Amino acid sequence: MSSVVDFHNVVAVAGGFPVLAGLDIEITKGEIVQLRGSNGAGKTSFLRVCAGLIPISDGDANVLGFDLRDDRRSPRRYIGLLGHDNHLYTDLWVREHMEFRAAATGAEAGDADAALRRLGVTDRLWSVPIERLSAGQRRRVSIASMLVGRPQLWLLDEPHAALDHEGRELLDEILLDAASSGATVVFASHERDLSTSIASRVVTLRGGRLSEDSGVA
Amino acid sequence: MSSVVDFHNVVAVAGGFPVLAGLDIEITKGEIVQLRGSNGAGKTSFLRVCAGLIPISDGDANVLGFDLRDDRRSPRRYIGLLGHDNHLYTDLWVREHMEFRAAATGAEAGDADAALRRLGVTDRLWSVPIERLSAGQRRRVSIASMLVGRPQLWLLDEPHAALDHEGRELLDEILLDAASSGATVVFASHERDLSTSIASRVVTLRGGRLSEDSGVA
């Protein structure tokens, strides 16, 4: 299988701090990788480096075949990123937001509706300004906007936070589906038991480096 | 034991929507209550009503002996609220932030340091601008600012989100300590297994009302 993320001794610096301090990791197509590590271990930083948001200052990094030292923008088209924040246009209605996201990635308006339904966002909420949604409802809309873009690489930072039990199951299902249809999933999560359910591999970071790796399943 | 939160048929409206739709609940001193319920059930709203941030439009609500219809400001002095957001001055250094919070609640600067240590925020981070902290590190600082105020009523909205395993254990310990020294704790959480560990009572909301209540332990 081809490698989707391929890091060799990557160092990345943000605000004068080495958020990644020489990371080696290779992730291949179709994997579901769970990132672990204590607070400040570098999980968020790793995901952001993969997305090309933080420049690397040393080492080799290759994402979806693009060399991040040359071109950090091109791979983004094929990447979906869910951060600690939701990236929503909080002024817009749920539906309007989804329509924009769908159109921006070349999907149909129908896809947007389907994604919302899949995430269990009920019709009542479609014409409610996002500003008024509860934390979990926002998270669902955010995941739906990601789903509609059909990314090849899913990067999720604690995606389960704020979701209720049903939401977590939905999300797991979606991630499994994505992986089985050839996408690659990397998500950070602190929840132990949950991890075992869907991840095909668990990677632990410590101090901006790899500390444990369960290996490809 | 005296009741700390006493709601009878409380209706609260935000943005034209009944976020609480006739809630009855009584919480007594020293309890640790876990709130549950699916996304949009009204957990956040309940906590914010308790803190006097959302006005009630019908029913009787009594918090720490204050009638919320007459006076929503006075009880706040005795309440600590941790929302989905962290409420930090992100420009300040960790230490400066804590000093301000300590002074504002009449605590000593030493208390602030002790609280930071207790939350496992290492000395290296004390003179780092909060802006640069990772999500979990911020959450810790936020909990530390709450701890330093020694509230009588702790309201926490998904406090475990973003915390790593060690952080969760620390937090549980702190909440147990608080309860055993006479404070009352109400926290919302979606995590099932965790709940069993410290909550003395589990309350489930649905549609802005009480749906299940494990009762006082």
Add this chain to the structure above:
Amino acid sequence: MTQVPDSRHMTATTATRVLGTVALVAVVLMGLLGLVVSPADVVQGQAVRMLYLHVPSIWIAYGAFVLTSFSSALFLFRSRHRHDGGRHHDRLAGSAAEVGVVFAGVTLVTGMLWGRVTWGTYWQWDARLTTTVLLFVTYLGYLALRRLPADPVIRGRRAAVMALISFVNVPIVHFSVDWWRTLHQKASLSVGRRPEITGEMYWTLLYSTLAVTIVASWLIVHRYRVIRLEELRDEEALEALIASRLREDEAQA
């Protein structure tokens, strides 16, 4: 079958219908007096007829703003023990401010038209004109605050404080002609001074003031009721919403 409208849901009552009729008659009479009966001015010619709308309007606006401030003060400091939590004061403040803004607008427009005729320009940078425009915008800001989505009581409190702050501009407008050298007319009618205009003009002006007052009261009453109805509608919608929220959840369970 036509539904008999619930009397609660109408903005008119017999009393206000009478008031409305009186207002209409008064306006017609005012037109007659202003346009036909009163003479043209020696200096200003026919243009002087503008006076009968220009001046009463701003007086009414002042009056409305006084009412706004007064109700706002009551709302802030005297509403705790009212059964409606002071909503009445708040509604009154809001409707008076709306009507005040409208009449301040009328003064501005008539003033500009008048200016075009007598000064040859629509606008002069004269202290009175400038302060009037400021007054107008001040209350636009107040109304913007009232339109924010928030709990009515809380929004009412914010707006009430704003109303108290805003009122400062009213005396400034009124005294601007004394404090600065202006092109604009000095006060010609004021307490303790002999009026500078006389005869039919004087009486027409007084009468127009009365007529405009009636119209303004009629407007305020109606705006008040519309606001009240909106609140009632929201309350009823709320009951329905609560019911539907419960139903939705039962369906889910």
Add this chain to the structure above:
Amino acid sequence: MLREALLVARKDLRVEWRSKVTIGHVAPLALLVLVVFAFAFDANAGLLEFGAGGLYWVAVLFGGTLLIQRAFDVETEDGNFDAFRMSAIGAPSLFLGKSLGVFIQVVFLELILGPGVVLLYNVRIDDWVLLLASALGGTLAFSVCGVLCGVMAAGLRVRATLLPLLLVPVLAPVLLAGSRAFETAFGLRAEAGWTWASLMFVIAAVHTAVGVRAFGFLLEEG
């Protein structure tokens, strides 16, 4: 590219439509600015008439800066700038779309400011064609420069203060050209108003070219 740019512009206008900031706050505010200047000059009529062209553009600059601020706040508020940077839409389209959205809102603002200036400052319009052409050129230049500076300040904690600091010097030539062109259009000076007007189009064109090429770089950060 054009389709995507239109998409972005439409989304921005929709956000505006939902929040009604331009019409509700910025337009009255720009009018207020006109009045405040009159205060500052102690209502010296001749002076104001002479300065009308300049004051118009100062008011546009002021109101427009708020609009640009808002256009980028919308992109960065829910957490950070990442979503905008991750956008599947290409950088040139983002730039053009944002500029178009801002352009339309500024035009709207000017539709209110224009009559305001004419009425309040008592100006007489000699040359309508020059007036409209220079208004168009100035607005175009303003929008593209604004979006370029806007993205540089976007997402920073200090954006509210940094944006005007970047924007004002960049726009100073536009302000100057706009004022001179308007003064000619008002018949206050016999100078070559058209030269000034074309200068603004040139500025707009240059910044558009820069924006289309460089917006991708500007999106990067950290």
Add this chain to the structure above:
Amino acid sequence: MLREALLVARKDLRVEWRSKVTIGHVAPLALLVLVVFAFAFDANAGLLEFGAGGLYWVAVLFGGTLLIQRAFDVETEDGNFDAFRMSAIGAPSLFLGKSLGVFIQVVFLELILGPGVVLLYNVRIDDWVLLLASALGGTLAFSVCGVLCGVMAAGLRVRATLLPLLLVPVLAPVLLAGSRAFETAFGLRAEAGWTWASLMFVIAAVHTAVGVRAFGFLLEEG
């Protein structure tokens, strides 16, 4: 109460110290505004000298509005307004503390603007005492009015545009009085500058009284 107010003010100044917004952005910006006026008026020296008093206060108003915006953004940015509202510190102290913090920053701004006006607009100071007294009064009035309006707009999504809309009309009398007092101090008019100066102190006192009583109400929000 005083202790708590000082605490709040100190915290605000510390935030300023860490982010250096006043010194880094607002002060240069205010100077820029002065330069822009010079542009807009085509450097007509007599005119600028005459308008110097007014322009000074316009620049203070402009820069000060940004400072107030910032003072409340700091309170509301990490999520929402709740922490400020939950604060263990009493509402009057919050009001006084915030006002004090803003006051000190505006004074700082004026220390830069003042010499700027003198140099750029070539004014001559006749009456130092009046000048300083009216600067003090105007700044006090500005700070308290600003904090009052600031809290009304705080935490709202439309705050950046609502704040100036509320603030400018409320401050117009201060602007006016300040300009007239300065003109007297510059020897440009013989009028009673002291009356204007005292007017500003009165405005400051009235708004302080309102703020101390009403700030608690203003903190509440739906």
